[in-house]
Amino acid sequence: MTSKILEKAQATHKLTKAEIVKLLSLKETSALFETANQVRREFVGDGVYLRGLIEFSNYCKNNCLYCGIRAGNSHVKRYRLTPQEIVQTAQKASSYGYKTIVLQSGEDGWFDTDTLCDIVRQIKNLDVAITLSIGEKTHEEYAAYRQAGADRYLLRIETTDKTLYEKLDPGLSWENRVRCLYDLKELGYEVGSGSLVGLPGQSIESLADDLLFFQKLPVDMAGIGPFIPHPQTPLADQSADGHFELALKMMAVMRLLLPDINIPATTAMETLHPQGRLLALQAGANVVMPNATDTQYRSFYELYPGKICLGDNAEKCRHCIEGKIQSIGRHIAPGKGFHGDYKKENV
Numbered sequence: 001m002t003s004k005i006l007e008k009a010q011a012t013h014k015l016t017k018a019e020i021v022k023l024l025s026l027k028e029t030s031a032l033f034e035t036a037n038q039v040r041r042e043f044v045g046d047g048v049y050l051r052g053l054i055e056f057s058n059y060c061k062n063n064c065l066y067c068g069i070r071a072g073n074s075h076v077k078r079y080r081l082t083p084q085e086i087v088q089t090a091q092k093a094s095s096y097g098y099k100t101i102v103l104q105s106g107e108d109g110w111f112d113t114d115t116l117c118d119i120v121r122q123i124k125n126l127d128v129a130i131t132l133s134i135g136e137k138t139h140e141e142y143a144a145y146r147q148a149g150a151d152r153y154l155l156r157i158e159t160t161d162k163t164l165y166e167k168l169d170p171g172l173s174w175e176n177r178v179r180c181l182y183d184l185k186e187l188g189y190e191v192g193s194g195s196l197v198g199l200p201g202q203s204i205e206s207l208a209d210d211l212l213f214f215q216k217l218p219v220d221m222a223g224i225g226p227f228i229p230h231p232q233t234p235l236a237d238q239s240a241d242g243h244f245e246l247a248l249k250m251m252a253v254m255r256l257l258l259p260d261i262n263i264p265a266t267t268a269m270e271t272l273h274p275q276g277r278l279l280a281l282q283a284g285a286n287v288v289m290p291n292a293t294d295t296q297y298r299s300f301y302e303l304y305p306g307k308i309c310l311g312d313n314a315e316k317c318r319h320c321i322e323g324k325i326q327s328i329g330r331h332i333a334p335g336k337g338f339h340g341d342y343k344k345e346n347v
């Protein structure tokens with residue numbers, strides 16, 4: 001039965017919701033991971049794209065119940081890099097060989113549109129691709145960042161279960177999050193989305209809906225993060241048991257459904273398993289986003305406990321990941337790694 005579903009997925013890249021649920025419920029996962037690995041190799045090759053992640057502010061006006069930097073967490077030491085520091089950090093990251101810079105923050109109103117556009121323009125001079133991950137904005141704001149040179153945008157849907165989403169992200173509307181994703185698509189961004197896996201009240205059926213949602217959009221990139229409970233949030237008492245395994249299955253099925261997109265091996269996966277990112281790279285992933293934030297700020301961007309590489313610096317992270325990638329017979333892909341680049345380079 002499983003092998004039939006995997007054969008169908010490999011041949012057509014289409015599955016019904018019931019078939020996806022079946023794959024996500026598997027106890028014996030080696031055939032699923034091996035098939036996802038084959039599809040990854042066929043459609044995006046053995047290269048791994050690196051994206052240098054700069055966490056430039058942990059101020060956030062939102063209060064997502066799962067998130068360590070939510071506005072309501074008064075224990076967090078808040079920090080905000082100046083525009084000049086952000087550009088300098090990007091310069092350093094570029095000098096370590098990163099061809100994509102990801103700028104991520106909480107929803108911090110201090111950065112108005114002009115300030116953000118100015119930062120984007122300055123970083124763009126480094127000849128890098130720019131990804132923004134700064135939350136829900138208006139169409140006008142997204143258009144301005146795009147005009148300034150932003151290439152990609154990451155906004156996880158977190159869950160397609162509207163009721164669950166609005167319970168866990170109080171004050172936010174699920175429809176508005178979807179509106180953001182379609183606005184970004186319409187403006188010509190490469191759109192990245194993704195889910196949190198293991199949220200309290202989240203069903204396997206709703207995870208299957210997430211995958212069908214990504215396929216419908218369709219996304220250019222999607223990151224699957226296991227939910228890791230943070231002790232200073234209302235979800236402190238939840239467990240993370242089984243979240244890594246389920247997130248890996250989600251990621252593998254996503255590779256089958258969207259064979260040529262960019263899929264990161266997420267940092268949260270390595271927090272739950274010492275080999276998390278390497279296992280993910282062997283089950284469908286082709287991207288890693290090493291931390292390029294200055295060491296002094298890293299511990300304050302604590303979305304969840306146990307985040308890896310907190311005491312390391314950007315240069316060390318860059319070299320460390322290269323060694324790990326080579327240890328599984330893969331290599332760092334050259335270039336900026338836009339969706340479809342591999343195909344273009346290999347026709």
Ligand code: SAM
Nearest residue numbers: 066067105106107133134135156227228303304
């Ligand atoms: N503010 C931006 C946004 O909302 O898209 C970007 C920053 S937000 C902290 C980045 C991602 O962190 C979220 O999309 C969420 O999936 C993830 N995250 C937050 N809390 C987490 C937790 N406890 N465990 C794992 N991932 C978490």
Ligand code: FES
Nearest residue numbers: 060064067070106
């Ligand atoms: Fe805003 Fe997490 S609640 S970044």
